Amino acid sequence: xxxxxxxxxxxxxxxxxxxxxxxxxxxxxxxxxxxxxxxxxxxxxxxxxxxxxxxxxxxxxxxxxxxxxxxxxxxxxxxxxxxxxxxxxxxxxxxxxxxxxxxxxxxxxxxxxxxxxxxxxxxxxxxxxxxxxxxxxxxxxxxxxxxxxxxxxxxxxxxxxxxxxxxxxxxxxxxxxxxxxxxxxxxxxxxxxxxxxxxxxxxxxxxxxxxxxxxxxxxxxxxxxxxxxxxxxxxxxxxxxxxxxxxxxxxxxxxxxxxxxxxxxxxxxxxxxxxxxxxxxxxxxxxxxxxxxxxxxxxxxxxxxxxxxxxxxxxxxxxxxxxxxxxxxxxxxxxxxxxxxxxxxxxxxxxxxxxxxxxxxxxxxxxxxx
Numbered sequence: 001x002x003x004x005x006x007x008x009x010x011x012x013x014x015x016x017x018x019x020x021x022x023x024x025x026x027x028x029x030x031x032x033x034x035x036x037x038x039x040x041x042x043x044x045x046x047x048x049x050x051x052x053x054x055x056x057x058x059x060x061x062x063x064x065x066x067x068x069x070x071x072x073x074x075x076x077x078x079x080x081x082x083x084x085x086x087x088x089x090x091x092x093x094x095x096x097x098x099x100x101x102x103x104x105x106x107x108x109x110x111x112x113x114x115x116x117x118x119x120x121x122x123x124x125x126x127x128x129x130x131x132x133x134x135x136x137x138x139x140x141x142x143x144x145x146x147x148x149x150x151x152x153x154x155x156x157x158x159x160x161x162x163x164x165x166x167x168x169x170x171x172x173x174x175x176x177x178x179x180x181x182x183x184x185x186x187x188x189x190x191x192x193x194x195x196x197x198x199x200x201x202x203x204x205x206x207x208x209x210x211x212x213x214x215x216x217x218x219x220x221x222x223x224x225x226x227x228x229x230x231x232x233x234x235x236x237x238x239x240x241x242x243x244x245x246x247x248x249x250x251x252x253x254x255x256x257x258x259x260x261x262x263x264x265x266x267x268x269x270x271x272x273x274x275x276x277x278x279x280x281x282x283x284x285x286x287x288x289x290x291x292x293x294x295x296x297x298x299x300x301x302x303x304x305x306x307x308x309x310x311x312x313x314x315x316x317x318x319x320x321x322x323x324x325x326x327x328x329x330x331x332x333x334x335x336x337x338x339x340x341x342x343x344x345x346x347x348x349x350x351x352x353x354x355x356x357x358x359x360x361x362x363x364x365x366x367x368x369x370x
Contacts, residue, residue: 045171049183051225053125055100055156056218058175059109059132059146061117065090097174097218098122098146099227100155101263107146108263109217110232111137114144122148125181136266141201142232143259145266156219159226161205161255164188172209172231172251174218184210186251192329193252201335204252205229211251220253229253261339275340276366277348278306283330284318295330296320299350311361313350321349338366 096113100106107122114120120132130148137144164170168188176182186209193204207220211231220229231253265272280301286294297319302309313319320327323346327333340346342365350357 045169045183045185045223048171048221048223048225049173052156052171052173052219052221052227053181054154055227056125056173056181057098057100057107058123058181058214059096059098059107059113059217060121060123061094061096061114062119062121063094063116064118095175095214096216097214097231099217099219099230100153101158101260102155103153105148105150105153106135106263106267107132107148108230108259109144109146110230111139111142111144113217114146120146122146124150136270138262138266138272140272141254141258141262143230143254143262143266145263156221157226158256158260159222159224159228161228161257164191164205164222164228166190169223170205170207170209170228171221171223172207172211172215172218172253173221174211174215174231176210176212176214186210189250192332201258201338203255203258203332203335204232205255207251207253209251227256229255230259273342274338274366275342275344275363276306277308277337277361278303278364279308279313281319281330281334295327296351297327297330297333307361307364308348311348311359313348313359313361314352317350317352317357319348319350321347323347324349337363 098107098109122132123129132146135145172184190206218231281297284296299317340363344363
């Protein structure tokens with residue numbers, strides 16, 4: 001076969017095929033978008049974050065800590081003229097977050113964020129910065145209220161935290177490690193967490209939304225940008241082997257309903273006014289008539305001349321109803337009494353020696369804990 005025949009037989013068909021492939025790619029493949037075009041409608045939580053972020057503030061505190069100056073000289077004679085015994089003050093700084101709750105400038109945060117601080121500075125999302133005053137604090141829930149004096153504030157919208165459930169998506173907004181406003185996403189992992197003995201009234205929302213140092217006092221919001229909790233702490237425990245930390249992803253927040261109740265009292269009274277029945281109780285677990293698990297409260301002690309004693313309640317009585325409602329959660333029942341106002345009446349259903357009694361009590365005032 002001649003060279004010319006070889007070109008016609010093999011080379012030209014190959015060239016023709018390559019040209020055809022280029023034309024097909026140009027007409028079909030290259031005209032199709034390689035990546036989906038952005039339409040501005042990405043699925044996410046941008047709107048929720050946009051609604052809530054203006055209400056979340058960064059909190060910076062400073063505290064003067066006196067410290068003993070170290071002796072510079074060992075010679076007793078020289079020490080007389082040195083700085084031995086003089087006290088100097090160092091500045092201890094910390095950071096946290098807070099949530100603007102009212103247009104008047106009331107901010108909710110954690111008590112441990114601002115406790116014993118000598119100066120508190122608040123940085124808003126729009127860049128404004130101002131000193132804050134402490135309106136009141138409640139160590140029993142680890143909450144505090146600050147006040148700033150600025151115009152055009154955007155308070156957060158508060159959701160009913162009783163309506164959230166395990167599995168709901170939540171977002172945490174705060175100031176982790178001083179980075180400024182940051183958002184993390186997770187789900188509600190549990191409700192009504194208690195037993196950590198970190199505060200008297202424990203009723204935490206557990207979430208796996210990342211919360212770090214500096215997030216304390218920040219907002220836990222739902223997918224509509226409404227406040228469902230105040231981020232409070234990270235739960236960790238040290239394992240027995242090798243001192244390993246466990247509990248990663250167990251983050252706790254104070255429910256918005258409880259936080260709002262505390263805030264209102266701190267603003268109005270400067271302290272939280274809690275109802276008091278004057279009893280010490282132990283939880284008793286049992287089954288109701290339908291075989292469902294239930295709780296009741298065994299009276300172990302009564303305050304002398306307290307509301308319970310005046311109502312005729314005795315040690316050994318078992319409280320099974322409050323205002324006619326069976327007790328399903330003994331801890332929540334005591335919290336409910338604490339949220340009542342002094343002077344309010346309630347009916348207490350007790351079992352005494354296999355007899356059911358209904359006794360009427362008038363709620364007293366629980367002493368404040370500072």
